Amino acid sequence: MEWWHNSQIIFRSHWTLSHVRVLSLPNSQDIPAAESVEELKLVAISALENSSTSEELEVWRVDFIGRKGKLTSLLRGLGSLAVDDRRVVGAAANRLRGELEGLFEKRIAVVNSSSAPLGSIDVTLPGRKPASGGLHPSTQMIREITQAFNEMGFQTVEGPEVELERYNFDMLNIPQNHPARDMFDTFWVDSEKDDLLLRTHTSPVQARVMEANDPPIRVVVPGKCYRYEATDATHEWQFNQIEGLAVDEGITFADLKGTLYEFARRIFGPSQKVRFRCDFFPFVEPGVDMSIEWKGNWLEIMGAGMVHPKVLENAGYDSDKYTGFAFGMGPERISMLKNEITDIRHFFSNDLRFLSQF
Ligand code: PHE
Secondary structure (H helix, E strand, O other), X not given: OOHHHHHHHHHHXXXXXXXXXXXXXXXXXXXXXXXXXXXXXXXXXXXXXXXXXXXXXXXXXXXXXOOXXXXXXXXXXXXXXXXXXXXXXXXXXXXXXXXXXXHHHHHHHHHHHOOOOOOOOOOOOOOOOOOOOOOOHHHHHHHHHHHHHHOOOOEEOOOOOEEEHHHHOXXXXXXXXXXXXHHOXXXXXXXXXXXXXXXXXXXXXXXXXXXXXXXXXXXXXXXXXXXXXOOEXXXXXXXXXXEEEEEEOOOOHHHHHHHHHHHHXXXXXXXXXXXXXXXXXXXXXXXXXXXXXXXXXXXXXXXXXXXOHHHHHHOOOOOOOOEEEEEEEOHHHHHXXXXXXXXXXXXXXXXXXXXXXX
């Protein structure tokens, strides 16, 4: 049976045209001509929508608008119509050709734009993982280090990044015009009272904690610091520090060494060697720096020392009764050693190629 015999049954109810004449088509029974154009349109559109590969589309093209397709044979059959009817039906059929060609082009574009058959889902494809964030490498290192100290009885506290000159310098035995201020190139904050700055180290939190608490004190203080410095592979103008402070009766330099040695073993491994050498910081006496042995070299990783009696007194403590030790280190520097990072500037450049490795 020819295609229009089937469709005729389905579409007869759409038969609303007044021009109804008998048109004889090749190998067909008598079919009303105008209805045939309408029916052909509906069948062609429905078949086009069901074609979802380029192969199916080619079959459709040959079948409907090809040289020997259904539209052509309908036009050929026009010859048997009366002249008036021929004009009307012929115009409708030609309009249909334009319409079908347009729809065909659109369909091709849609099909070509997706390689999968339209409307199909390949359930065997691996799922797409949603992008997920992670902890910044600095944060990871800070957590590792503070946890090591937490386990040794130190409590984590924080202090302000925008700090008063008093805490950043004066309380730490660095009075105005003291040459030690040169150790800390400072970003000053524009303010009415000229005493606000971005803290240059986490040591001001030592003074804040002592001012607000009585001994015994054991704290670690992670946080951002800022220095007005030129940057290079080992210097950034912003970086983190972790400060430590222990104050109590009877604390000695042996406690400092024992605690920091234990820290090094926890972070770098049980056979880690450390070295202490004299160093100067105005807020400790004696002052040291601690190095670790790393690939055959001694690398300095922190400053430390016994809290200077003046610093204890500035906070209102009796320096005959209490002693303590303090230390400060840069977690980015330590992460650079552990993770073989060659440039400290990576930490703050927000480059995912770097960050996603942690
Ligand atoms: N605050 C010092 C610095 O930034 C480090 C330090 C802290 C040294 C505590 C001794 C004691 O360099």
